[in-house]
Amino acid sequence: MTQLEHWIGGGAVAATGGTYFDDLNPVDDSVYSRVPAGTAEDVNRAVENAHQAFLQHRDLTAAVREGWIARAAEIMERDTAKFADVLVDEIGSPIAKAGFETRFAVSFLRAAIGVPRRIRGETIPSDTPGRFSMSLRQPVGVVAGITPFNVPLIKGIKQSAMALATGNAFVLLPSEAAPMIADLLAKLWKEAGVPDGLFNVVYGNGAEIGDVLTGHPKVASITFTGSSRVGKHIAEIAARNLKKYTLELGGKSPLVICADADLDKAVNAALFSIFMYQGQVCMGASRIYVERPIFDQFAKAFAAATSRAKSGDLREPTTMLGPIISERQRDRVRRHIDDARTKGAEVLAGDEWTGNCCSATVLRGVTAEMTVFEEETFGPVTSLYPFDTLEEALELANNTEYGLSASIFTSDIDKALAFAQRAEAGMVHINAPTLHDEPHVPFGGTKASGFGREGTEADLEIMTEWKWVTIQSATAGTGGH
Numbered sequence: 001m002t003q004l005e006h007w008i009g010g011g012a013v014a015a016t017g018g019t020y021f022d023d024l025n026p027v028d029d030s031v032y033s034r035v036p037a038g039t040a041e042d043v044n045r046a047v048e049n050a051h052q053a054f055l056q057h058r059d060l061t062a063a064v065r066e067g068w069i070a071r072a073a074e075i076m077e078r079d080t081a082k083f084a085d086v087l088v089d090e091i092g093s094p095i096a097k098a099g100f101e102t103r104f105a106v107s108f109l110r111a112a113i114g115v116p117r118r119i120r121g122e123t124i125p126s127d128t129p130g131r132f133s134m135s136l137r138q139p140v141g142v143v144a145g146i147t148p149f150n151v152p153l154i155k156g157i158k159q160s161a162m163a164l165a166t167g168n169a170f171v172l173l174p175s176e177a178a179p180m181i182a183d184l185l186a187k188l189w190k191e192a193g194v195p196d197g198l199f200n201v202v203y204g205n206g207a208e209i210g211d212v213l214t215g216h217p218k219v220a221s222i223t224f225t226g227s228s229r230v231g232k233h234i235a236e237i238a239a240r241n242l243k244k245y246t247l248e249l250g251g252k253s254p255l256v257i258c259a260d261a262d263l264d265k266a267v268n269a270a271l272f273s274i275f276m277y278q279g280q281v282c283m284g285a286s287r288i289y290v291e292r293p294i295f296d297q298f299a300k301a302f303a304a305a306t307s308r309a310k311s312g313d314l315r316e317p318t319t320m321l322g323p324i325i326s327e328r329q330r331d332r333v334r335r336h337i338d339d340a341r342t343k344g345a346e347v348l349a350g351d352e353w354t355g356n357c358c359s360a361t362v363l364r365g366v367t368a369e370m371t372v373f374e375e376e377t378f379g380p381v382t383s384l385y386p387f388d389t390l391e392e393a394l395e396l397a398n399n400t401e402y403g404l405s406a407s408i409f410t411s412d413i414d415k416a417l418a419f420a421q422r423a424e425a426g427m428v429h430i431n432a433p434t435l436h437d438e439p440h441v442p443f444g445g446t447k448a449s450g451f452g453r454e455g456t457e458a459d460l461e462i463m464t465e466w467k468w469v470t471i472q473s474a475t476a477g478t479g480g481h
Helices: 040-057 062-078 080-091 095-112 152-165 179-191 206-214 228-241 263-279 292-307 327-342 390-397 413-422
Strands: 006-008 011-013 020-025 030-036 122-124 131-139 142-146 169-173 199-201 221-225 244-248 254-257 287-291 346-349 361-364 381-387 405-409 427-430 464-472
Touching (some): 062 080, 062 095, 080 095, 287 390, 292 381
Parallel strands (some): 287 381
Antiparallel strands (some): 006 011, 346 361
């Protein structure tokens, strides 16, 4: 068992409060590591160190910053097995999902290598004779990142790489369920050559110290992934303090299957869309709408495929379903299924537990009074609904407070494009699963699913700020407007 310490100013620092909590392996709830319970004082130390490091290193060249990220990509590629092992043992990732996460982290780092040279301004025509007018992009200072348990490596790399690439300092508050990944990230950036203080980690309960971090006067920008409820709270803090922020929040993502779709591909995409990492993914297709002429056929094929979704040894490549992360979340999954069953929903497949693992579960006949109809289960549970027209499918798909990802399967390009244009989601995929991400795309959602976008291009909006600069010739006027 490993005991962690905060990472502040380039090295391990003991918690001021002297208390620690257990990080559990969700397979059997055994203790995986001991983690410091951070205090406001710990947060303040981390932010102050980050601020001083930013002031000291803000003028480093693009070549220096791209060098850190290039070395980090090499180290990450060298150590993928180490990172994957932690993802398996700390958060219950099946090895296939852990492999995807490590590969994505390497890809994101490689995409971010070029970011330092893309931080450009522009020349601007001026209305004043003799005035040279231009704009600059400059780093904001200290960026605070809060990452979730389900993809801690992807989010940790996305947030920290972009902060460092754009010349900022970074303070990370990871999920209490995924601290070991944050420790590996600290050591990764240290080995890559990042100066002490530019990358910091404070561990602890977000409900206790999250506001201290996001509300700190020397934190200029916030990037958060988590629940919509917490995201709205962070938005209020940011608004009161005029901070930049990006929120990537929950989802209730629809997958629409038209009668002219390739049924086998639709079944496989639906299986991946909701049961990858046992449904603990914000883009999971927890609502599947099927055109009525093929509804029964799809339901039968999907239920059969679902029953074959394998749980078991997380290091077996064919294992799809692992443990639900915590007892609290297991209770939520049970409550959603039991409530639906009690109120008349039919269970086509699943609703069986082996230890901390819930089998892939498919519901039919879900109605509005059932909790699972509106709320995000964040587990291996999805519901099937019939529809008669594309207009109805759009109305059903958009009938939610969320708007993260959506998908449609059809062979009719006109239907596909109409759906893509009118679906109230930040991301729409045609003839593909609801689960997709790439380093350079504008990743994020609308409505209660988020605010702003992530990605090597989109992150420039919160990681940098514009400055207007003018140079007056000797004969230029001195007037303002």
